[in-house]
Amino acid sequence: MPSQKPSEIPVVIITGFLGSGKTTVLNYVLKQPGMKSTAVIINEFGEIGIDHLLVEASTEQMVELNNGCICCTIRGDLADKLGSLAMWLDTGRTPPVERVIVETTGLADPAPIVHTLMTDEHLLNRYRLDGVVTVVDAIAGMSSFDRFPEALKQAAIADRLILSKHDLVEELSDWKSYSNLTARIRRINPRVAIHETRN
Numbered sequence: 367m368p369s370q371k372p373s374e375i376p377v378v379i380i381t382g383f384l385g386s387g388k389t390t391v392l393n394y395v396l397k398q399p400g401m402k403s404t405a406v407i408i409n410e411f412g413e414i415g416i417d418h419l420l421v422e423a424s425t426e427q428m429v430e431l432n433n434g435c436i437c438c439t440i441r442g443d444l445a446d447k448l449g450s451l452a453m454w455l456d457t458g459r460t461p462p463v464e465r466v467i468v469e470t471t472g473l474a475d476p477a478p479i480v481h482t483l484m485t486d487e488h489l490l491n492r493y494r495l496d497g498v499v500t501v502v503d504a505i506a507g508m509s510s511f512d513r514f515p516e517a518l519k520q521a522a523i524a525d526r527l528i529l530s531k532h533d534l535v536e537e538l539s540d541w542k543s544y545s546n547l548t549a550r551i552r553r554i555n556p557r558v559a560i561h562e563t564r565n
């Protein structure tokens with residue numbers, strides 16, 4: 367495998383079905399001290415509760431967060447947004463970033479985003495895919511898999527899978543259902559690293 371070029375910025379995709387808790391996970395990640403130089407690209411501002419981190423809007427499409435991160439929305443093509451971010455970095459319009467996090471909508475199939483990052487010739491010299499993190503609701507995950515093909519695709523493409531609401535299994539479900547969910551995830555994606563979250 368070729369070594370990483372110094373100019374390549376790692377990109378992590380966070381996906382998960384509606385209500386899975388990906389916004390909570392993203393908020394937690396952004397509060398960590400080591401995440402200060404992060405660019406976050408989301409589908410629309412209304413879908414993520416980061417208002418408590420906002421400082422000021424520097425343009426219609428980009429805001430600076432009080433933890434040093436920058437955040438912008440996808441109103442069109444992801445490749446265009448990443449190209450704009452590269453231009454903003456090159457011209458000093460934004461502070462340097464060490465990583466990019468792309469947060470998808472709950473109904474998104476992440477495969478086209480991965481494809482864009484791995485094949486778009488304008489992005490290959492600036493970015494590299496660092497991984498796909500999928501958040502699955504420990505209570506409603508099985509129902510989402512049964513009803514929505516997007517939920518299955520999100521789990522199938524993940525490098526890391528976060529089972530959210532693990533602390534609510536006993537109260538809102540049962541451990542047998544939880545065990546069935548984890549077994550199904552293993553069938554969908556045998557290589558994925560599974561992490562459980564509480565609170």
